[in-house]
Amino acid sequence: MSSNPFRFGRPLDTSRLIGREGERKELVRSVCDRRNLALVAPRGMGKTSLLRAVIEDLRQGDEVYPVYVDVFPAINPRRFAEIYASALTMEPSQSIESMQEAVQQLVPSFLPRVTISGSGRPGLQLDLWDRDRDIQRLMDNLFDAPVQVAEDRGRRVLVIFDDFEDLLSVAEDSLLVKLSQAVRKQRTVSYLFVLRRESTAKRVFSEARSPFYRLSEPVVLDPVPDQAMVLGLESRFREAGRDVEVDLLFRIVEWADRSCHYVQMLAHAFYEEIRDGRAADESALRAALAHVLEAGAYGFKSTWDQLSPHQRNLVLAVAQGHRERLHSQRMVFQLGLGSPSTVSKNLKSLAEREILQKREDQIHFVDPFFGAWLQRRMT
Numbered sequence: 582m583s584s585n586p587f588r589f590g591r592p593l594d595t596s597r598l599i600g601r602e603g604e605r606k607e608l609v610r611s612v613c614d615r616r617n618l619a620l621v622a623p624r625g626m627g628k629t630s631l632l633r634a635v636i637e638d639l640r641q642g643d644e645v646y647p648v649y650v651d652v653f654p655a656i657n658p659r660r661f662a663e664i665y666a667s668a669l670t671m672e673p674s675q676s677i678e679s680m681q682e683a684v685q686q687l688v689p690s691f692l693p694r695v696t697i698s699g700s701g702r703p704g705l706q707l708d709l710w711d712r713d714r715d716i717q718r719l720m721d722n723l724f725d726a727p728v729q730v731a732e733d734r735g736r737r738v739l740v741i742f743d744d745f746e747d748l749l750s751v752a753e754d755s756l757l758v759k760l761s762q763a764v765r766k767q768r769t770v771s772y773l774f775v776l777r778r779e780s781t782a783k784r785v786f787s788e789a790r791s792p793f794y795r796l797s798e799p800v801v802l803d804p805v806p807d808q809a810m811v812l813g814l815e816s817r818f819r820e821a822g823r824d825v826e827v828d829l830l831f832r833i834v835e836w837a838d839r840s841c842h843y844v845q846m847l848a849h850a851f852y853e854e855i856r857d858g859r860a861a862d863e864s865a866l867r868a869a870l871a872h873v874l875e876a877g878a879y880g881f882k883s884t885w886d887q888l889s890p891h892q893r894n895l896v897l898a899v900a901q902g903h904r905e906r907l908h909s910q911r912m913v914f915q916l917g918l919g920s921p922s923t924v925s926k927n928l929k930s931l932a933e934r935e936i937l938q939k940r941e942d943q944i945h946f947v948d949p950f951f952g953a954w955l956q957r958r959m960t
């Protein structure tokens with residue numbers, strides 16, 4: 582029996598990407614043009630998966646040397662320093678010895694420790710010496726290190742900070758100022774910041790009092806166009822031995838509200854429904870959706886529990902399909918949303934909490950299945 586061809590919960594391998602050819606070329610071109618960029622899209626829209634493909638392309642060429650920094654585990658500045666130092670010195674294709682040498686040259690305050698990954702491959706982990714107390718100086722050296730990497734490699738360097746928002750929430754101002762100064766002055770290094778919220782991108786790169794003011798151009802990553810997504814799903818189902826009608830595939834894309842992660846999640850559940858020979862029809866798709874909603878129910882309930890009464894009415898309105906003009910007097914009155922200013926405040930706070938998002942001037946759920954679950958529970 583074939584294995585389920587749909588994956589979610591971790592970035593996709595480049596060979597499994599659907600669509601994204603245009604964005605991939607455009608990003609490679611922009612970074613080769615020496616531009617700093619901020620890639621912005623909500624959770625699960627496929628930012629990291631796309632960047633993996635971009636990194637592969639850059640590695641094939643000889644113009645730009647990519648350094649990928651996953652900021653997510655950086656729960657404090659010290660850990661961030663270790664992660665950043667590792668990203669600058671580790672290269673999977675190199676031997677342990679040459680990586681150790683790179684550590685000594687580039688970031689000598691870090692102590693390399695040999696690790697063995699789950700798949701049995703040796704690697705290095707960098708730890709900060711506890712007795713090295715001068716964290717400020719250490720950060721200066723660390724933020725200068727990419728210039729040295731560019732020199733050593735004889736090419737420009739692109740530093741990608743994925744989930745940059747996570748650093749903004751743990752770093753002190755002084756660290757961010759130092760980083761921004763490095764970004765501003767380095768001529769041989771470009772930076773790509775990955776963010777989930779447009780509001781954060783605006784605050785960081787467009788407000789004059791932010792140290793990153795005008796340091797990067799925001800690029801919003803849109804959903805994969807429906808047609809391309811459907812063609813991609815069709816061929817994945819076919820490879821796994823099932824032909825699925827195009828209408829049903831469009832339905833998957835629509836129910837998952839075009840968000841890559843949720844499209845894969847529903848397609849995965851649908852494949853599970855039909856893998857034993859059940860007809861690939863609407864009733865199987867509804868059963869798949871029911872499973873997805875059931876699996877998410879605990880989380881949906883706890884999100885709901887944390888909302889104020891006006892916020893509850895607001896998310897219910899969006900779940901019922903009201904995506905625009907939620908501030909109008911009529912809507913506010915009919916739907917019990919408080920007042921126009923309460924609506925603004927709540928939209929902002931629910932976007933901050935990654936419950937709602939704005940897409941092309943319309944309000945959407947970040948997790949479309951939360952909306953579907955609400956509709957079922959409330960009617």
Ligand SMILES: Nc1ncnc2c1ncn2[C@@H]1O[C@H](COP(=O)(O)OP(=O)(O)OP(=O)(O)O)[C@@H](O)[C@H]1O
Pocket residue numbers: 588589590591592593597598599600601622623624625626627628629630631777805841842843845846
């Ligand atoms: N181009 C694509 N085609 C099909 N599925 C995709 C594509 N890009 C991403 N996905 C699906 O979406 C999921 C999330 O992708 P990814 O981790 O790249 O998103 P992200 O925007 O980086 O999310 P986060 O903000 O949570 O880090 C993947 O596990 C995969 O299932």
Ligand SMILES: [Mg+2]
Pocket residue numbers: 628629630743744
């Ligand atoms: Mg990501």
